[in-house]
Amino acid sequence: MKQHEQLFTPRRTARKITGVVFYALFLSAVVLSIAGLLTLVIQVLIEGVPWLSWHFLTNYPSRHAEEAGILAAMTGTVYLMVLTAALTIPLAIGAAIYLEEFAPKNWFTTIIEINISNLAGVPSIVYGLLGIALFVSWMNLGRSLLAGSMTLALLILPIVILASREAIRAVPDTYRQAAYALGATQWQVVRGVVLPSSLPGILTGVILAMSRAIGEAAPVIAISALVYLTFVPGSPLDRFTVLPIQIFNWISRPGDDFRGIAAAGIIVLLVILLSMNAVAIYLRNRFQTRSEE
Amino acid sequence: MAEVAEIAINVKNLNVWYGSFQALKDINLEVEKNQVTALIGPSGCGKSTLLRCFNRMNELIPGARVGGQVMFAGTNLYDASVDPTEIRSRIGMVFQKPNPFPKSIYQNVAFGLKVNGYQGNVDEAVERSLRRAALWEEVKDRLGTSAFKLSGGQQQRLCIARALAVEPEIVLMDEPASALDPIATLAIEDLIRELAPEVTIIIVTHNMQQAARVSDYTAFLMVSEERSGYLVEYGPTSQIFTNPKEERTEAYITGRFS
Amino acid sequence: MSIASNTPSAFRRTGRRRAAFQEKLVKRIFFLCALVSVLTTLGILGTLLNEAIKFFLDVPVWSFLTGTQWSPLFSPPYQSFGVLPLVAGTLLITTVAAAVALPVGLATAIFLSEYAPERVRKTIKPILEVLAGIPTVVYGFFALTFVTPMLQKVLPELLVFNALSAGLVMGLMIVPMVSSLSEDAMLAVPRSLREAAYALGATRIQVSLRVVVPAALSGIVAAFILALSRAIGETMLVTIAAGATPKLTLNPMESIQTMTAYIVQVSLGEAVHGSLEFRTIFAVGFLLFIMTLVMNVLGYFVVRRWREKY
Ligand SMILES: Nc1ncnc2c1ncn2[C@@H]1O[C@H](COP(=O)(O)OP(=O)(O)O)[C@@H](O)[C@H]1O
Ligand SMILES: [Mg+2]
Numbered sequence: 001m002k003q004h005e006q007l008f009t010p011r012r013t014a015r016k017i018t019g020v021v022f023y024a025l026f027l028s029a030v031v032l033s034i035a036g037l038l039t040l041v042i043q044v045l046i047e048g049v050p051w052l053s054w055h056f057l058t059n060y061p062s063r064h065a066e067e068a069g070i071l072a073a074m075t076g077t078v079y080l081m082v083l084t085a086a087l088t089i090p091l092a093i094g095a096a097i098y099l100e101e102f103a104p105k106n107w108f109t110t111i112i113e114i115n116i117s118n119l120a121g122v123p124s125i126v127y128g129l130l131g132i133a134l135f136v137s138w139m140n141l142g143r144s145l146l147a148g149s150m151t152l153a154l155l156i157l158p159i160v161i162l163a164s165r166e167a168i169r170a171v172p173d174t175y176r177q178a179a180y181a182l183g184a185t186q187w188q189v190v191r192g193v194v195l196p197s198s199l200p201g202i203l204t205g206v207i208l209a210m211s212r213a214i215g216e217a218a219p220v221i222a223i224s225a226l227v228y229l230t231f232v233p234g235s236p237l238d239r240f241t242v243l244p245i246q247i248f249n250w251i252s253r254p255g256d257d258f259r260g261i262a263a264a265g266i267i268v269l270l271v272i273l274l275s276m277n278a279v280a281i282y283l284r285n286r287f288q289t290r291s292e293e
Numbered sequence: 294m295a296e297v298a299e300i301a302i303n304v305k306n307l308n309v310w311y312g313s314f315q316a317l318k319d320i321n322l323e324v325e326k327n328q329v330t331a332l333i334g335p336s337g338c339g340k341s342t343l344l345r346c347f348n349r350m351n352e353l354i355p356g357a358r359v360g361g362q363v364m365f366a367g368t369n370l371y372d373a374s375v376d377p378t379e380i381r382s383r384i385g386m387v388f389q390k391p392n393p394f395p396k397s398i399y400q401n402v403a404f405g406l407k408v409n410g411y412q413g414n415v416d417e418a419v420e421r422s423l424r425r426a427a428l429w430e431e432v433k434d435r436l437g438t439s440a441f442k443l444s445g446g447q448q449q450r451l452c453i454a455r456a457l458a459v460e461p462e463i464v465l466m467d468e469p470a471s472a473l474d475p476i477a478t479l480a481i482e483d484l485i486r487e488l489a490p491e492v493t494i495i496i497v498t499h500n501m502q503q504a505a506r507v508s509d510y511t512a513f514l515m516v517s518e519e520r521s522g523y524l525v526e527y528g529p530t531s532q533i534f535t536n537p538k539e540e541r542t543e544a545y546i547t548g549r550f551s
Numbered sequence: 552m553s554i555a556s557n558t559p560s561a562f563r564r565t566g567r568r569r570a571a572f573q574e575k576l577v578k579r580i581f582f583l584c585a586l587v588s589v590l591t592t593l594g595i596l597g598t599l600l601n602e603a604i605k606f607f608l609d610v611p612v613w614s615f616l617t618g619t620q621w622s623p624l625f626s627p628p629y630q631s632f633g634v635l636p637l638v639a640g641t642l643l644i645t646t647v648a649a650a651v652a653l654p655v656g657l658a659t660a661i662f663l664s665e666y667a668p669e670r671v672r673k674t675i676k677p678i679l680e681v682l683a684g685i686p687t688v689v690y691g692f693f694a695l696t697f698v699t700p701m702l703q704k705v706l707p708e709l710l711v712f713n714a715l716s717a718g719l720v721m722g723l724m725i726v727p728m729v730s731s732l733s734e735d736a737m738l739a740v741p742r743s744l745r746e747a748a749y750a751l752g753a754t755r756i757q758v759s760l761r762v763v764v765p766a767a768l769s770g771i772v773a774a775f776i777l778a779l780s781r782a783i784g785e786t787m788l789v790t791i792a793a794g795a796t797p798k799l800t801l802n803p804m805e806s807i808q809t810m811t812a813y814i815v816q817v818s819l820g821e822a823v824h825g826s827l828e829f830r831t832i833f834a835v836g837f838l839l840f841i842m843t844l845v846m847n848v849l850g851y852f853v854v855r856r857w858r859e860k861y
Contacts, residue, residue, distance in 0.1 A: 007411060007412050007413045007460075008382070008411055008412070008460075009410040009412055010378070010379070010382065010409045010410045010752070011410055012376055012378065012379060015378070015756075015757075016754070018754075022759075023666065023756070025658060026658045026662035027662060027666075029654070029655045029656075029659045029662065030658075030659050030662050030663075030675060032655055033655065033678075033679065033682060033723065033726050033727075033730075034675075036682070036723045037678065037681065037685075039697070040685070040689070040690075040693045040697075043693060043696070043697045044693075047696065091584050091587055093584075094581045094583075094585070095581070095585040095588065097581050097584075098578075098581035098584060098585040102578050102582070111589065112585050112588060112589055115588055115589050115592050116588045118592070118848075118851075119588060119591060121780060121781075121843060121844075121847040122784075122843065122844075123783070123785070123786070123811065123839060123843055124786065125784065125811050125815065125839070126599070126784070126836055126839065126840050127595075128814070129595075129598065129814070129832065129833060129836040130591075130594055130598050130599075132818070132824075133601070133602060133833070134594055134598055137824045154591050154594075157587065157588060157591070158588060161588065185571075185574050186574060186578075187578075211684065212684070215684075215685070215686025215687070215688070215689075217686070217687070217786075217787045218687075218786035218787055218811070221815055221818055221819065222814070222815070222818040225818060225819055225820070226819045244686055244787070247689075247692070248688050248691070248790075248791065251688070251695065251791055252791070259696055262692060263692065263696075266688075266689050266692060269686060269689070270685070270689070273684065273686070277684070348750060350750060353745075353749060355668065355669070378754050379752065380752075381749060381750055381751065381752040381753075382751065382752025385750065385751070386746075386747075388743060390743060392741070392744055392746070392747045393747075394744060394747065394748075394766070395744075395765070396765070404751060404753075404761070404762075405751035405752065405753075408748070408751055408761070409751075409752055452747070455751065456751070459751055459752065
């Protein structure tokens with residue numbers, strides 16, 4: 001045993017110190033991220049809150065910061081989101097149902113699956129290029145709300161498909177078997193059993209994807225360009241602007257005042273985002289407690 | 294052999310809880326040095342829990358609490374001043390399923406040496422440990438290949454070599470052969486007998502024959518109505534198996550209940 | 552079913568035939584929905600290639616890829632189509648971001664998977680998710696109006712638009728991606744490996760760094776690759792904070808332009824379809840697409856290798 005003690009020198013004190021040092025490092029990494037987030041939020045609040053007013057929410061942009069409002073961008077965002085959702089939801093649910101319930105196990109299905117996960121990694125600005133070439137020019141939709149929403153729909157499609165597939169997969173097989181035992185066809189099972197029980201999960205995925213889309217500026221800017229709009233779009237073929245683009249526009253202008261209204265715009269955007277996430281979390285929790293019952 | 298029985302581990306009034314559930318109740322046990330002690334009993338009676346008290350592995354489980362004393366080399370393992378890493382380098386462990394690291398055979402054995410700042414020749418220590426685990430001849434030409442390439446029985450012997458490399462005074466084994474085929478099981482049992490004169494071995498097993506074959510002492514545990522484990526009987530294996538004092542022990546050994 | 556002979560059989564049969572037809576139709580429709588994703592990829596490739604090829608008829612691929620001067624919007628004698636300055640700008644920002652995000656993200660992942668009790672983990676993860684969900688224009692605002700002025704107090708020669716603060720903030724932005732993917736990889740390392748190491752007398756830090764991280768290495772590397780690919784494609788943050796001066800430089804204090812920011816710059820001006828200017832953004836976009844694709848495929852294969860291990 002003497003020899004044992006000579007051969008092993010675990011240096012327990014040194015190891016303990018190393019452990020504490022690394023723990024401190026790991027912890028400070030976490031603290032750094034959280035501090036970054038806090039600083040960002042506080043900075044935005046300090047700059048933006050003084051500029052928030054009813055006037056700001058109900059007026060069009062202006063060359064004068066104190067008169068500028070966010071109405072065109074807000075309505076543009078709402079319209080764009082509604083159109084995008086209307087385009088995305090049926091496509092995504094259809095694709096998810098196909099892949100989960102109908103698709104044969106063959107190479108083509110594998111290609112579709114790999115393709116979907118790869119699309120999620122394509123930079124959003126590339127979707128913007130697709131949109132200009134395909135929707136704006138080739139389909140001749142112009143720099144319109146419709147072209148913008150079609151572009152965004154393609155962008156979030158992979159995300160919604162993945163979320164929908166998970167929701168569909170979460171439906172217990174016993175439900176399906178019960179329906180088949182009653183003599184239902186596959187489509188009847190999907191429509192009557194699978195869809196209703198996976199709907200909350202799908203909805204959650206849709207909302208989370210929409211909250212990603214709402215903040216996207218790059219692909220939308222490629223479609224809409226930096227327009228100065230003093231009207232609310234009246235048809236899907238009208239030109240439009242959205243919150244992140246309006247914010248970008250204000251950030252790009254010189255002067256502290258425009259920085260202030262940019263921050264005010266950011267607050268509006270973040271509030272919308274937070275409420276959407278709250279709804280998604282609420283839905284998810286309700287859904288989870290339900291299925292546990 | 295029982296003349297100057299040295300005590301390797303002395304358990305006094307040991308109680309273990311997982312949250313509010315008491316897994317072990319009032320265990321008292323003296324484990325003799327350089328002998329093989331088997332822990333037997335029905336599944337869920339706390340054999341693994343007891344074994345993990347000997348090297349303070351239970352504290353890695355959130356919510357686990359230990360009360361009472363485990364005396365080892367004159368100190369209570371659960372004293373505030375005791376460093377669990379020191380305990381674990383002196384009391385090794387082999388697990389139910391072979392769990393080699395996703396590294397080479399050599400790296401697996403050398404791991405404990407590096408972690409504990411081994412000053413000697415690592416190559417020699419690796420060879421020595423592999424020889425003691427009766428694995429050297431089978432792997433000496435491919436020390437650099439992944440441990441996952443070995444068969445289950447070889448992997449378990451590698452895990453034994455890995456534990457032996459740190460030169461522990463005690464080796465704890467939790468059903469080390471339960472995941473292996475009969476031939477690999479026999480190899481492990483032979484190995485345990487060969488190691489016994491130099492190290493204390495405490496082995497959990499659910500296999501009565503195995504306990505009878507490899508152990509010098511046997512402790513029999515059972516569960517109370519509250520599902521807490523307690524010690525029924527403890528003594529030389531020959532006595533426990535041929536002439537148990539407790540009727541419950543006999544019933545269990547003869548297979549009248551599991 | 553056919554035993555039920557007392558039902559009017561004619562009705563049953565047409566009903567069943569209609570059902571079978573409906574079944575087929577519905578399946579076809581769903582298949583088309585799934586096909587949209589494949590068509591999207593083909594569409595991206597097609598449009599990018601179509602415009603890029605027209606561009607390369609005017610500008611040789613080689614001079615595009617190796618040219619060190621990017622001034623496509625100038626008139627002819629000064630016009631130049633060497634994309635390297637944009638690539639260098641992109642890589643410069645990505646490097647700065649990586650220098651922040653890889654260590655911080657990995658350390659966060661180790662903290663969450665090896666140190667933090669469940670309750671702490673459940674508090675920190677949503678906070679990181681918020682960080683990942685903030686729109687990139689907001690990060691751009693933060694970089695330009697807060698980080699740059701702060702840095703300028705220490706580095707007076709720092710320009711208003713610079714690669715440094717854009718890269719630092721981008722690092723903050725992709726930390727959650729690095730940490731959550733790395734944490735997933737580390738959580739997939741079996742408990743039994745940690746126990747084996749503890750049982751040999753290893754300390755927590757030794758278990759983390761010598762067992763868990765190496766065992767999860769391919770997952771961690773994949774996380775790094777995917778996060779960097781994200782950084783390469785990130786657009787608004789760099790457009791806002793890094794500047795619009797294509798420059799072949801390694802100095803992060805300078806104002807630069809990334810590939811993505813160039814595309815936005817041209818888009819803002821409502822480039823006319825068919826002009827050479829319009830085509831440049833497709834050529835740059837095509838290169839960007841290839842770069843991120845290569846990284847994503849690389850990440851995919853690294854993950855695949857890691858999955859096979861356990
Ligand atoms: N990590 C744990 N958390 C909670 N309860 C546990 C844990 N591990 C074991 N138990 C409980 O403690 C009792 C003893 O378990 P164990 O020591 O594994 O028994 P054995 O090894 O004899 O089969 C069992 O009732 C088991 O359910
Ligand atoms: Mg057990």
